[in-house]
Amino acid sequence: MDVTNLLADLVKLPSINPMGRVLPEELIFENRVTDYMEKFFKNMGARTQRTKIMPGRENLVAFLDPPGNPSRTILFEAHQDTVPIDGMIIDPFGAKIESGKLYGRGACDVKGGMASMASAFSKIFKAKKSGMPQLVMACTIDEEHGFQGIQNIVNQSWIKSKDPKSVWAVVAEPTRLHIVNAHKGAVRWDLQCKGVSCHSSTPEKGKNAIYNMAKVMPFVEEYAKFLSALPGHPRLGAASLSCGTIRGGTSVNTVPDFCAVQVDRRLLPGETPDAAVRHFRDWLGAKCPGIPFEVTDPWLAAPALGDEFSPLLVDALGKCIKAKTGNLQVDAEPYGTDAASLCEALIPAVVFGPGSISQAHTKDEWIEIEQLKLAEEILYDFVVSQAA
Ligand SMILES: [Zn+2]
Structure with missing residues (x-):
């Protein structure tokens, strides 16, 4: 044929x-x-x-x-x-x-x-x-x-x-x-912040997860800049990181107990998805002591x-x-x-x-x-x- x-x-x-x-x-x-x-x-x-x-x-x-x-x-x-x-x-x-x-x-x-x-x-x-x-x-x-x-x-x-x-x-x-x-390859995971929800008329009784995320995000941006300034691959250039979505909260009159950001990290040859996630987690851990956040395991990984x-x-x-x-x-x-x-x-x-x-x-x-x-x-x- x-x-x-x-x-x-x-x-x-x-x-x-x-x-x-x-x-x-x-x-x-x-x-x-x-x-x-x-x-x-x-x-x-x-x-x-x-x-x-x-x-x-x-x-x-x-x-x-x-x-x-x-x-x-x-x-x-x-x-x-x-x-x-x-x-x-x-x-x-x-x-x-x-x-x-x-x-x-x-x-x-x-x-x-x-x-x-x-x-x-x-x-x-x-x-x-x-x-x-x-x-x-x-x-x-x-x-x-x-x-x-x-x-x-x-x-x-x-x-x-x-x-x-x-x-x-x-x-x-x-x-x-x-x-x-x-x-390049790609690895994707979630960055999550937890809080305590309550009625928005008494926000002092809760802990706002969106506020927590807001405290973490400047360090994520700093990390992305740090990555892109590292010596890259001679043909592919630098590794990179970008935050693509953010979601959190259930209604405007509830203090949110959850906020999540989806992170996309582009990998260079020789980098493993797991090591990339670990490095991000350790970096944020060192930069944001006291802020409750979690870095999930990757939900997509392609070398x-x-x-x-x-x-x-x-x-x-x-x-x-x-x-x-x-x-x-x-x-x-x-x-x-x-x-x-x-x-x-x-x-x-x-x-x-x-x-x-x-x-x-x-x-x-x-x-x-x-x-x-x-x-x-x-x-x-x-x-x-x-x-x-
Ligand atoms: Zn195709």
Whole structure:
């Protein structure tokens, strides 16, 4: 099947990640895409494995096992979920083609990358012979919100039984056919202040949690400035911290006994989420003695992607990109991807795919068909170039 038709089919199957919201049942979760891709791989004769992570949400893995004992495994990974469709000005599931572009939610992020990978997989499957690397394609869930899909993949027995260095992972995201070999990570937690509630007509009888939070916040801002002034990563710059939401109290005539701020901390390669939280907690503890506050454990943690793990992979994939496009760019980006979880498991991983990140999550999301085809050819050449 042609890569454009494959992408059109995928765009027509809604797979919205509800991200904690209540959205129509017929639009959410990945199962329609999982069913479709399972058939796609089974029809060519590939071995597949489905793993249920949550109801309606399954990882799918397809295996291309060449004859003999391949010493290397190449993993293609693409997430099945998309962001919601609020405010879109095109038919999100229409897959309309016009002037060399295909339109729809997920066309760019990242069903386009998935189509290029799956199409390359199918061609390599037909050409498989001994001496080729094993090729595995993972279609994961929940990249846009909680990263639960990729966490399950790195813990699957087929991958755990391998020497991590013998696996090379290519993670699909729209990079305009550049290689991204470094990006920041993120960890999020709550800062909470407690108080004692009472009627607001006698505030002296209570302890106002919002006042407590107000005393702590200047030190949080000071901490954020301290972080951003530390020597950063040569390509990614400094770590950072930002407070995104604040909530507290139940009504205007009650002294609030609770106030919480959500904290977002961007991580550099080498930093662990737990250490980042601990450092913040210790800093505030030293700066605000006597003020009752709590720093929760993280409720979301995604590590950074470091560039020191993947030079050989960058060389090998880079040669194929340069041969096809005449140009190779290796970038460091601020956004996070599933590649970081692979890197955390010591598997060399890079991000690569068709389309531009500036078209991801937009109200008229699209991808250039030319990019899809080039990505497919580059991925094909890359796997074949690794044959002994
Ligand atoms: Zn994506």
